[in-house]
Amino acid sequence: MGVTGKTISALQGLPFNNLIGGPLNACILAQAEAAQTTVNFIQEVGLNQLEDGTKEAIYVYFNFIQNGRKVTISVPLLTILPIPYIAINSIDINFKATVTGVENSSFTDEYSSEYKRDYTRNTKRWFKRKTTSLQTSYSSKHDSKSTRDSSFSIETTIDVAVHAGQESMPAGMAKILEMLGAAMDLCSPDGELTVNDTMFYVEKGKTAKVIAQYKTPAGLYDSSGITCSNGAAGTENKMEKTKEFELAVGAHKILYGDAHAIEVKVAESAAPVAPAQPK
Numbered sequence: 020m021g022v023t024g025k026t027i028s029a030l031q032g033l034p035f036n037n038l039i040g041g042p043l044n045a046c047i048l049a050q051a052e053a054a055q056t057t058v059n060f061i062q063e064v065g066l067n068q069l070e071d072g073t074k075e076a077i078y079v080y081f082n083f084i085q086n087g088r089k090v091t092i093s094v095p096l097l098t099i100l101p102i103p104y105i106a107i108n109s110i111d112i113n114f115k116a117t118v119t120g121v122e123n124s125s126f127t128d129e130y131s132s133e134y135k136r137d138y139t140r141n142t143k144r145w146f147k148r149k150t151t152s153l154q155t156s157y158s159s160k161h162d163s164k165s166t167r168d169s170s171f172s173i174e175t176t177i178d179v180a181v182h183a184g185q186e187s188m189p190a191g192m193a194k195i196l197e198m199l200g201a202a203m204d205l206c207s208p209d210g211e212l213t214v215n216d217t218m219f220y221v222e223k224g225k226t227a228k229v230i231a232q233y234k235t236p237a238g239l240y241d242s243s244g245i246t247c248s249n250g251a252a253g254t255e256n257k258m259e260k261t262k263e264f265e266l267a268v269g270a271h272k273i274l275y276g277d278a279h280a281i282e283v284k285v286a287e288s289a290a291p292v293a294p295a296q297p298k
Contacts, residue, residue, distance in 0.1 A: 039112060042179040046110050049181075053105045065097035076199060080237070082208055091208045093238045095199040106186035113178040206238045212245070212279040219266075220288040226265040227285045230256075233275045248272035248280075 066074040077096045082089055188196065211234045219227035231245045231253070240260035247253065249271055253262040264273070266285050273281045 111180040115176045219285045229264045
């Protein structure tokens with residue numbers, strides 16, 4: 020396998036699922052924790068749990084002067100606090116892998132041979148002695164050596180840039196805040212008793228319908244404590260949180276406890292005159 024093949028093989032062994040998927044999973048978990056933080060903030064700061072398990076919005080009450088009189092305003096707490104809603108806008112992952120390879124090859128071929136033979140012969144004649152010696156040597160040797168060293172190393176670098184910021188509210192939450200903003204109300208710090216009118220004109224023998232309503236300092240309507248000075252029994256309208264009285268001609272007072280009273284007058288009007296018929 021050549022250097023190119025080994026480089027490709029080394030790159031294929033990298034755990035790309037972990038290198039790239041790890042930062043993505045971390046961002047997903049971070050986004051989930053941010054959403055849970057928003058939920059906890061709304062539940063713990065903006066809502067109050069009642070004894071029956073239901074939750075209601077927490078209101079802030081404060082007084083100020085308007086048109087020369089002191090009034091109380093009730094504001095849902097969630098409408099005046101910034102709700103944390105952090106979202107990840109973009110994720111940039113830059114991955115770089117550097118493969119360093121070193122490959123060394125060496126080959127050595129040595130050849131040698133050796134052969135050795137000794138021969139000696141003695142000849143003796145009557146007149147002389149002759150010695151013959153023969154020595155032959157030959158050597159041969161063959162050595163072959165091949166060495167190949169290769170090493171590869173991979174250096175990886177990954178840069179993750181996460182951009183996050185305050186995201187716009189989801190459509191559902193924006194609608195809830197809009198409704199809560201519309202629920203801001205002004206009321207008297209002592210409570211306020213109102214009637215549909217203070218002067219009524221009725222025909223002889225008829226009665227006037229007086230509709231009374233009382234708003235508590237907390238901004239809630241309560242009709243159970245509304246009474247009439249002449250002892251007339253009123254009829255509660257539970258839907259509108261009002262009390263209706265049928266009052267005869269005369270002066271009457273609509274009361275709520277001892278602190279609130281409105282005088283109402285009912286007068287008899289002249290009977291209408293029929294228009295003259297043309298001749």
